[in-house]
Amino acid sequence: MSQLNREARRLLEASFAWIRVEGELSNFARPASGHWYFTLKDAQAQVRCAMFRNRSQLIGFRPNEGDQVIVTAKVSLYEGRGDFQLICEQMMPGGEGQLQKAFEQLKQQLNQRGWFNAERKRPLPAHPRRIGVITSASGAAIHDILHVLNRRFPGLPVNLYPSAVQGPEAADQLVSALQLANRHAECDVLIIGRGGGSLEDLWPFNEVRVAEAIIASAIPVVSAVGHETDTTISDLVADYRAPTPSAAAEVLSPDQHLLGQRLAQYQTALTRQLARQLQQARQQLHQQRQRLRHPGERLQQQTQQLDRLEMALTRLLGQHLQQQDHQVQQLHQRLLRQTPRFQLQRQRLLWLTEHLQQRTERQLALHRNTLGQTARRLNAISPLATLERGFSLLLDASGQVVQHVEQVKPGDQLTARLQDGELSCRVMDPQEMSQST
Secondary structure, three states, rough: OOOHHHHHHHHHHHHHHOEEEEEEEEEOOOOOOOOOOEEEEEOOOEEEEEOOOOHHHOOOOOOOOOOOEEEEEEEEEOOOOOOEEEEEEEEOOOOOHHHHHHHHHHHHHHOOOOOOOOHOOOOOOOOOOEEEEOOOOOOOHHHHHHHHHHHHHOOOOOEEEOOOOOOOOHHHHHHHHHHHHHHHOOOEEEEEEEEOOOOOHHHHHHOOOHHHHHHOOOEEEEEEEEEOOOOOHHHHHOOEEEEOOHHHHHOOOOHHHHHHHHHHHHHHHHHHHHHHHHHHHHHHHHHHHHHHHHHHHHHHOOOOOHHHHHHHHHHHHHHHHEEEEEHHHHHHHHHHHOOOOOHHHHHHHHHHHHHHHHHHHHHHHHHHOOOOOOOOHHHHHHHHHHOOOOEEEEOOOOOOOOOHHOOOOOOOOOEEOOOOOEEEEEOOOOOHHHHHH
8 A cells, every 4th residue: 555655646746747726725734843734625626735844934924714825836645644635835825815915914024024124225336347137037127137238338247147037936046046146246236026917926026035035145136026016025125126127227337428428527627637736836846946045155265275276177177078078079979970879879978978077076176175285284384374483584675585694784674574564674783783882
């Protein structure tokens, strides 16, 4: 018997794909395990059903005895009793009125949890570098989004994460696509959505697990489900709700023409600002130049003798420099008429000129130092310095220094030069001196 039931179960599960059944709930049981056991019936027949805990806890409304519901299930057989049964994966209220009622109940429940609060939602990127789209690969939504992006900003990359947007597998695929996009982490923002449809068609976007995946996304999410009048739970929990997929693309994509105009305005403003700063810098440079003083104004005035020697030396050096400059000019003209290495040789010539000037300045400084030392030595042996020590110079009428007695005779007029002046003296005969005494 057990082998018969096992084979019957395998046959049933292999013969039927996913099915959708609508009926009235009966014999509804919720044991402590969290599994649901119930019967679906209509006027002519009934079938036993089971929904296990991992699926029942994802239902966004609370079913009750007598409710009309629609389940998505697999056909199977409970081998222990040989009972034909349905293993339910999803459940939603049956009928448009029941669906709307369940939607309002779920909306109120999630609102009380704070899932719709504006402060929880994140701002969208002003200029996304890449957009991710979660929708059907063959639906109208992706074509509408790509058409808008191609018109407004053709260079914006798009990643498509394909998912069913209707039917029993849609909710799980939407959750998987959201998780995949977050693992890849390539996009700055995600669009999740589809075109319009009935409330039953849009129901995957009302599933709690889809809403949880949107909230858990590290990437901002734009929900664009249905037409402008359609509203889903995904719209309410997303960071931004767009009325249509095309509107979502309009919101996220920059207008290339507007960006071009803005860039032109920025360029004009930047050019003007740079021109003003350059003018201010020029004025400051001019003012600094006006305030500069030549270093020569700080030098002390040289002695008259040093000035004459310096001018003579400068004159000689100027003549030498003119000769060198003449030779440089000749070499320069010859270089212009010769090889293409003119620029290199010209740089060498400039360096030589600068080197010559530096060498001349060093020689001039050396001569100045030597002259100063010489002047100090001359002053040390100068007769004038002897006068300062209390001695005097005796000069004859012709201004010659008298060094020996034989150079004078009685009656000669002499001059004695002292430190602070001169004295006139006359040479007297010794006899004349004794008589006067």
